[in-house]
Amino acid sequence: MKKLMIAAAAFFILSAFTIIQKKQRIVFFGDSITQAGVKPDGFITRLGEMMKQKGIDNNYELIGAGIGGNKVYDLYLRMDEDVMAKNPDVVVIWVGVNDVWHKRSFGTGTDADKFEKFYNAIIKKLQAKNIKVLICTPASIGEKTDFSNEQDGDLNKYSNIIRSVAKNNNCQLIDLRKMTLDYNLANNKENKDRGILTLDGVHLNETGNNVVADVMYKALIP
Amino acid sequence: MKKLMIAAAAFFILSAFTIIQKKQRIVFFGDSITQAGVKPDGFITRLGEMMKQKGIDNNYELIGAGIGGNKVYDLYLRMDEDVMAKNPDVVVIWVGVNDVWHKRSFGTGTDADKFEKFYNAIIKKLQAKNIKVLICTPASIGEKTDFSNEQDGDLNKYSNIIRSVAKNNNCQLIDLRKMTLDYNLANNKENKDRGILTLDGVHLNETGNNVVADVMYKALIP
Amino acid sequence: MKKLMIAAAAFFILSAFTIIQKKQRIVFFGDSITQAGVKPDGFITRLGEMMKQKGIDNNYELIGAGIGGNKVYDLYLRMDEDVMAKNPDVVVIWVGVNDVWHKRSFGTGTDADKFEKFYNAIIKKLQAKNIKVLICTPASIGEKTDFSNEQDGDLNKYSNIIRSVAKNNNCQLIDLRKMTLDYNLANNKENKDRGILTLDGVHLNETGNNVVADVMYKALIP
Amino acid sequence: MKKLMIAAAAFFILSAFTIIQKKQRIVFFGDSITQAGVKPDGFITRLGEMMKQKGIDNNYELIGAGIGGNKVYDLYLRMDEDVMAKNPDVVVIWVGVNDVWHKRSFGTGTDADKFEKFYNAIIKKLQAKNIKVLICTPASIGEKTDFSNEQDGDLNKYSNIIRSVAKNNNCQLIDLRKMTLDYNLANNKENKDRGILTLDGVHLNETGNNVVADVMYKALIP
Numbered sequence: 001m002k003k004l005m006i007a008a009a010a011f012f013i014l015s016a017f018t019i020i021q022k023k024q025r026i027v028f029f030g031d032s033i034t035q036a037g038v039k040p041d042g043f044i045t046r047l048g049e050m051m052k053q054k055g056i057d058n059n060y061e062l063i064g065a066g067i068g069g070n071k072v073y074d075l076y077l078r079m080d081e082d083v084m085a086k087n088p089d090v091v092v093i094w095v096g097v098n099d100v101w102h103k104r105s106f107g108t109g110t111d112a113d114k115f116e117k118f119y120n121a122i123i124k125k126l127q128a129k130n131i132k133v134l135i136c137t138p139a140s141i142g143e144k145t146d147f148s149n150e151q152d153g154d155l156n157k158y159s160n161i162i163r164s165v166a167k168n169n170n171c172q173l174i175d176l177r178k179m180t181l182d183y184n185l186a187n188n189k190e191n192k193d194r195g196i197l198t199l200d201g202v203h204l205n206e207t208g209n210n211v212v213a214d215v216m217y218k219a220l221i222p
Numbered sequence: 223m224k225k226l227m228i229a230a231a232a233f234f235i236l237s238a239f240t241i242i243q244k245k246q247r248i249v250f251f252g253d254s255i256t257q258a259g260v261k262p263d264g265f266i267t268r269l270g271e272m273m274k275q276k277g278i279d280n281n282y283e284l285i286g287a288g289i290g291g292n293k294v295y296d297l298y299l300r301m302d303e304d305v306m307a308k309n310p311d312v313v314v315i316w317v318g319v320n321d322v323w324h325k326r327s328f329g330t331g332t333d334a335d336k337f338e339k340f341y342n343a344i345i346k347k348l349q350a351k352n353i354k355v356l357i358c359t360p361a362s363i364g365e366k367t368d369f370s371n372e373q374d375g376d377l378n379k380y381s382n383i384i385r386s387v388a389k390n391n392n393c394q395l396i397d398l399r400k401m402t403l404d405y406n407l408a409n410n411k412e413n414k415d416r417g418i419l420t421l422d423g424v425h426l427n428e429t430g431n432n433v434v435a436d437v438m439y440k441a442l443i444p
Numbered sequence: 445m446k447k448l449m450i451a452a453a454a455f456f457i458l459s460a461f462t463i464i465q466k467k468q469r470i471v472f473f474g475d476s477i478t479q480a481g482v483k484p485d486g487f488i489t490r491l492g493e494m495m496k497q498k499g500i501d502n503n504y505e506l507i508g509a510g511i512g513g514n515k516v517y518d519l520y521l522r523m524d525e526d527v528m529a530k531n532p533d534v535v536v537i538w539v540g541v542n543d544v545w546h547k548r549s550f551g552t553g554t555d556a557d558k559f560e561k562f563y564n565a566i567i568k569k570l571q572a573k574n575i576k577v578l579i580c581t582p583a584s585i586g587e588k589t590d591f592s593n594e595q596d597g598d599l600n601k602y603s604n605i606i607r608s609v610a611k612n613n614n615c616q617l618i619d620l621r622k623m624t625l626d627y628n629l630a631n632n633k634e635n636k637d638r639g640i641l642t643l644d645g646v647h648l649n650e651t652g653n654n655v656v657a658d659v660m661y662k663a664l665i666p
Numbered sequence: 667m668k669k670l671m672i673a674a675a676a677f678f679i680l681s682a683f684t685i686i687q688k689k690q691r692i693v694f695f696g697d698s699i700t701q702a703g704v705k706p707d708g709f710i711t712r713l714g715e716m717m718k719q720k721g722i723d724n725n726y727e728l729i730g731a732g733i734g735g736n737k738v739y740d741l742y743l744r745m746d747e748d749v750m751a752k753n754p755d756v757v758v759i760w761v762g763v764n765d766v767w768h769k770r771s772f773g774t775g776t777d778a779d780k781f782e783k784f785y786n787a788i789i790k791k792l793q794a795k796n797i798k799v800l801i802c803t804p805a806s807i808g809e810k811t812d813f814s815n816e817q818d819g820d821l822n823k824y825s826n827i828i829r830s831v832a833k834n835n836n837c838q839l840i841d842l843r844k845m846t847l848d849y850n851l852a853n854n855k856e857n858k859d860r861g862i863l864t865l866d867g868v869h870l871n872e873t874g875n876n877v878v879a880d881v882m883y884k885a886l887i888p
């Protein structure tokens with residue numbers, strides 16, 4: 001009888017614990033790449049499936065907050081509504097491709113100094129609410145491996161800025177730029193500009209979504 | 223004696239009124255053109271002198287909040303610190319030249335739809351605090367009168383956006399673009415690209431500061 | 445018999461006259477707008493039909509030499525092969541849209557001073573062979589009538605250059621820019637950016653082809 | 667008397683030899699970098715000094731034909747006057763920086779396909795006159811070694827085009843891009859963007875002029 005009561009007590013304590021334990025809410029905040037991440041084959045969906053396989057999907061809630069064409073200042077403008085309002089525990093920011101790309105395509109990219117300023121402002125607002133922030137470098141605008149994609153120089157420059165922003169704000173860095181370059185050096189022997197991790201040089205194909213999901217998993221799950 | 227007492231009473235009442243009456247605080251919020259406005263010969267300084275001449279300088283406090291190179295989203299980023307913190311009664315926003323200009327000079331202008339979005343966001347934040355908002359169209363990037371200044375088309379486009387933003391938000395419009403075009407049609411018979419109201423096509427010369435001060439005075443003083 | 449001989453003589457004389465009379469060969473030299481001019485509904489085809497209606501089609505041979513994306517220096521590069529080799533009597537040059545447009549779309553427009561330099565070089569080469577040269581201003585990049593099409597300023601600037609090039613080289617000017625502006629002021633009351641003379645702001649629709657053919661006819665046929 | 671006659675004979679023979687031996691005329695054809703090459707400390711001047719030291723300066727005539735701001739099509743436009751008219755034996759073409767750079771600074775760079783087309787046209791015209799052609803890749807727009815100079819990607823792309831143009835036309839390649847990258851990897855440990863081989867990331871400093879002169883010497887002198 002005593003044993004039974006102890007067992008019952010243990011059961012209730014564990015139940016209580018489970019009830020108390022809140023799911024960790026992770027918001028993915030970014031541009032069209034993140035927006036596509038919640039599609040059936042997207043990296044956020046894939047990340048959820050990996051968590052299910054590991055039996056930890058009850059511990060995490062994954063929310064996509066990507067909008068096509070967004071630059072760093074667009075994130076700043078909509079962060080109250082799209083991120084803060086969701087009370088996240090963790091925010092993964094992935095932005096920068098359009099800040100560089102739109103310089104050439106529309107004349108509306110982002111100055112390097114302002115890119116840094118807005119990025120810092122976003123992080124400070126999140127950290128002030130004790131939200132954990134992970135930030136990503138932009139993966140690619142073209143997958144050629146000899147640095148002859150037209151905007152490689154600027155993309156490397158903005159990746160350097162993000163690396164420094166991560167350091168200055170004690171943010172965990174997910175270096176997708178480096179990951180992409182390394183992956184392509186190993187797997188893109190023909191120096192193609194697309195088709196390895198991306199459909200068009202920028203947006204992830206199936207392999208890209210899987211590789212990014214793997215990297216994100218390692219970064220997010222201790 | 224009775225008359226004296228009435229006079230004294232009147233004096234005290236008027237004094238009391240003066241003491242009660244708070245100065246109206248006007249913040250000029252913008253880019254390098256506004257930044258130069260507080261210089262000894264700038265349009266804000268000139269505006270203060272005009273108020274002194276009319277004997278109404280005790281009713282107004284003029285504050286410059288211009289920073290060189292600012293685009294509309296830069297205003298949004300710093301508006302809490304540089305405008306809201308000053309508890310203004312009135313804010314005069316003059317921005318747009320860099321949003322257009324930097325497309326060509328740095329590839330970092332502002333997309334038309336985002337220009338409007340950020341402008342609306344600034345106005346809504348100010349109006350929510352019952353601050354009166356006046357907004358200006360950008361005057362010029364080049365003063366030629368036959369619309370052959372390289373960025374005239376885009377400047378007209380963004381001026382149209384601002385006119386529509388003023389209407390949609392019930393803001394008073396100060397149409398410096400129209401004023402500049404009209405002034406040049408009358409005074410720039412040689413179709414020069416600078417030297418009429420500006421030093422360089424963009425930044426005000428002495429005449430420009432005077433003309434803008436006149437227009438602002440009429441807009442601000444009922 | 446005598447009559448027959450006279451008739452025969454008349455026949456031979458007329459035949460001889462026909463043989464002697466050389467058709468005037470007109471080459472239309474330009475970009476995608478000119479390239480589309482030889483399509484069934486294009487302005488060059490339409491021009492040929494107008495000549496037929498007037499019964500003067502035997503006096504003229506019309507040759508299209510337009511290639512999509514061409515700027516002024518592209519014309520210079522291919523002029524020996526595509527124009528000189530055809531021994532034209534008259535060349536109608538219509539170029540400039542891409543020299544302006546590509547500044548924004550690809551960062552590969554043409555500097556104003558070099559635009560003029562290459563244009564002069566083309567004309568001099570043609571005139572040195574006693575070829576008559578007519579040159580056109582670029583019609584439009586957007587049909588809005590209030591000069592708020594993004595590149596109106598630059599297009600007006602390059603049109604001014606062409607007007608001055610025409611004057612300096614004693615070339616007949618076909619001012620399609622002015623014609624387009626005038627036509628739109630009369631017929632585009634809603635300030636639309638396309639659909640009046642063009643399909644997309646640049647390339648001619650049916651009305652555009654007809655209007656241009658009319659203007660060209662008047663310019664070419666004394 | 668006999669000795670005198672031998673001396674006289676020797677004198678005439680030598681004179682005759684000198685008369686017979688034609689100097690090899692080398693034209694350096696390019697932009698502002700080549701234009702600066704003929705200054706007292708420029709690489710062309712330095713090349714002449716090296717030839718003097720080796721006692722071979724009588725065999726070569728070095729002519730600078732560089733003009734600031736030139737792109738590949740500017741070379742094509744002026745090649746008859748500035749190169750062909752000088753009857754060169756050898757032409758060293760160094761162009762490409764402005765074709766890339768001006769995309770960002772003025773919106774007037776050169777499309778990749780047209781860059782190749784004009785380059786081929788220049789080479790074919792020279793080779794048709796049995797002129798030996800050596801072509802150079804553009805050295806740098808910024809000297810950072812981690813490919814984070816803004817236009818590194820595009821500069822590498824255009825360098826690849828030039829390497830392929832050299833191959834297709836059987837031209838000797840002077841790979842200044844590779845030379846600059848290698849030199850900086852060895853000597854620019856602090857990842858500076860200027861000051862190693864250049865004054866400003868583009869134009870050669872003293873070391874740059876010496877290093878380029880060395881490379882040119884090896885390429886030109888068998």
